[in-house]
Amino acid sequence: MLLHSTVEELMGKPVAILGNGVSGQAFERLLCSLGGRAVVLDEASSDGANRDFGDVDLSGFDLVVNSPGFRKDHTWITAAIRSQQVQLSSETEAAAQFWKGKIVAVTGTNGKTTVTGLLAHALCSGGWNARVAGNVGVPFSDCVVDSHSSDDWAVLEVSSFQAWNLSRMRLDGVIWTNFDEDHLDWHESLEDYFASKWRLIELVGDAPAVIGQEVAEAARSFGRRLPANVVVVPDSEAEKESQHLTLGNRRNLAMIRAWLRQADLEPEWLDLAMRDHVFPAHRFALVGERSGMRFWNDSKGTNFHAVVACLSQFSGKVWWLGGGLSKGGDIEGFCNRIAPRISRAFVFGQTGQLLKGFLSARGVPCICCVTMQEALEGAERMAVAGTDVVLSPGFASFDQFAGYADRGIQFEKWVHGSAVAEPAYHLSHTPNH
Numbered sequence: 001m002l003l004h005s006t007v008e009e010l011m012g013k014p015v016a017i018l019g020n021g022v023s024g025q026a027f028e029r030l031l032c033s034l035g036g037r038a039v040v041l042d043e044a045s046s047d048g049a050n051r052d053f054g055d056v057d058l059s060g061f062d063l064v065v066n067s068p069g070f071r072k073d074h075t076w077i078t079a080a081i082r083s084q085q086v087q088l089s090s091e092t093e094a095a096a097q098f099w100k101g102k103i104v105a106v107t108g109t110n111g112k113t114t115v116t117g118l119l120a121h122a123l124c125s126g127g128w129n130a131r132v133a134g135n136v137g138v139p140f141s142d143c144v145v146d147s148h149s150s151d152d153w154a155v156l157e158v159s160s161f162q163a164w165n166l167s168r169m170r171l172d173g174v175i176w177t178n179f180d181e182d183h184l185d186w187h188e189s190l191e192d193y194f195a196s197k198w199r200l201i202e203l204v205g206d207a208p209a210v211i212g213q214e215v216a217e218a219a220r221s222f223g224r225r226l227p228a229n230v231v232v233v234p235d236s237e238a239e240k241e242s243q244h245l246t247l248g249n250r251r252n253l254a255m256i257r258a259w260l261r262q263a264d265l266e267p268e269w270l271d272l273a274m275r276d277h278v279f280p281a282h283r284f285a286l287v288g289e290r291s292g293m294r295f296w297n298d299s300k301g302t303n304f305h306a307v308v309a310c311l312s313q314f315s316g317k318v319w320w321l322g323g324g325l326s327k328g329g330d331i332e333g334f335c336n337r338i339a340p341r342i343s344r345a346f347v348f349g350q351t352g353q354l355l356k357g358f359l360s361a362r363g364v365p366c367i368c369c370v371t372m373q374e375a376l377e378g379a380e381r382m383a384v385a386g387t388d389v390v391l392s393p394g395f396a397s398f399d400q401f402a403g404y405a406d407r408g409i410q411f412e413k414w415v416h417g418s419a420v421a422e423p424a425y426h427l428s429h430t431p432n433h
Contacts, residue, residue: 001081002167003063003089007097010063010087011036018076019067020044023091026139027065030095033145041076058085065094068135068161092162093169095140101152103170104259105134105200107163108177108212110306111252113280115175116157118273119256123153125272126265135159164196166203174200174209175259177252179218180305181329191222198224205229208262210255233258246284248309282408284310284392287415292385293319295415298392299408303327304334310392317343318388321375324349324395324407332358334394339364344382346375350399371400372411373420 015031017024020042028038039061064080066088071077080088096103106116116132123130131147133140134156143154176197181190198219201209209230211219216232219225226232237258238250245253253274257267282299289295298310302324311318320342331351335358345366347355356368369375372391379389391411393404400423401407414420 001083001087002165003087003093004168005062005087006168007063007089007094013060013062014039016041016061016064016086018042018064018080019069021067021069022137023067023069023139023141024065026141027091027094030098030141030145034098058083061086063094064088065091066165067091068159072164088165089167090162090165092134092140092156092158093166095144096169098144099140099147099154100150101147101154102172103154103156104173104175105156105158105171105204106175106177107158107160107197107200108175108215109180109303110301110309111177111248111255112157112159113300114249114252114283115177115256116155117280118252118270118277119175119259120153120155121273121277122256122260122269123155123265126269128153130155132157135162158197158200160193160196163199166199169203171200171204172207173259173263174204174207174211175255176200176209176211176215177255178212178214178305180214180303194218194222194224201227201230208259210259210262212251212255231258231262246313248284248313249279282405284313287412290415290417291380291383293379293383293387293389295411296388296390296392297408297411298390299397299404299411301392301394302396302404304329304337304394307334307392307394308337310390311338311341314341314388314390316388317341318390319344319346319379321346321348321372321379321389321391322393322395323347323352323355323375324393324397325399326351326354327396331355335359335362344379346379348372348375348400349393349395351395371423372407373414376411376414 014037017028017038017040020040024040028040031038064086066077080086106112113136116136120130120132130153131143132155133143136157140156206229210233211230212233213235233255237254238247241250241253256270260267282297284298287295287297301307301310331354339359339362342364345359345364346369347366348369348371352368356366359366367378369378397404397407410420
């Protein structure tokens with residue numbers, strides 16, 4: 001059963017927290033600061049804490065709070081939903097019950113980290129106190145503990161993992177950048193992935209909300225009717241932004257500017273923020289030259305949409321480095337989309353052989369390697385001066401790396417001639433969540 005009462009009403013009994021990771025620990029701190037009590041459950045616990053939610057007497061709880069690491073088909077989650085005794089809430093929504101200020105939720109297949117940080121920066125440039133939290137790695141609970149003012153803003157990056165079970169969260173704004181297939185290893189279908197993010201549109205009510213052109217098209221395809229307050233920002237708006245930025249960032253700025261206008265705030269705050277804003281690392285950046293070729297780092301491109309957007313930045317064909325851990329989706333269709341944009345491919349990781357088969361069928365010369373370093377060395381052996389070599393993997397990094405940042409760092413080290421670490425994981429490795 002999802003959340004129907006307020007968290008404060010349900011704190012008469014201890015609160016069950018599923019997961020002792022960053023989010024779970026943060027909500028436990030918040031709960032303690034409010035005088036509440038927690039029982040933490042974690043399958044990987046090594047300190048004697050409860051490990052199995054199924055062994056716990058649910059009559060001892062009114063509220064169960066889950067971290068975003070739990071799949072919605074996890075047995076603990078399904079047990080909580082089926083139960084008539086407890087209510088289930090995400091850490092984000094539970095924390096939001098105690099936030100006194102305003103909340104803007106940012107989501108999208110790509111661009112949400114950039115938009116979240118830049119919108120918060122713009123609000124600060126306008127004289128407001130704005131905090132960034134959510135999927136960026138800072139649990140909302142920690143922000144709530146530190147803030148006691150109704151004038152504060154929380155700009156939350158919200159992933160589909162965090163949005164699917166939102167039911168009572170108050171939102172003062174939404175920005176939904178774009179939509180394309182992703183995380184289909186987690187969601188039941190593309191429509192299920194869309195529906196998770198659509199929860200934000202349902203919760204925002206009459207508050208300002210802007211969505212990208214792709215989101216509007218997806219809504220129509222799934223039979224969703226856009227509320228009157230939702231403004232669609234066409235791709236053409238990006239042309240009004242600085243041509244020195246990538247197309248993706250021009251679209252991000254257009255989304256933020258449109259939301260500021262709709263919220264009756266000053267779009268010029270965004271220009272002030274841009275004077276010293278630093279964009280997230282490992283997103284479409286020129287690393288340097290080696291063997292006469294230019295090497296580009298887009299390791300943050302972990303889905304198909306991101307790769308297509310990256311490759312569209314180049315007027316000519318490039319050498320593409322891609323592969324990694326599959327998240328589901330139509331890999332053959334993805335290869336069909338990118339084949340016209342690449343003249344040679346060097347693929348690696350769990351999906352390497354599959355990519356080679358599909359790209360070779362489209363007439364793209366393709367070399368399959370075990371590791372990214374082997375792919376880079378292969379590209380250098382075939383070096384052609386003036387070629388753009390682009391790492392935009394299209395897949396998760398966890399088959400060989402600790403994360404996309406680790407992958408990007410190893411890429412940059414190789415380009416600059418530094419020692420490269422051995423892959424952190426075997427090809428058979430998959431993350432727990």
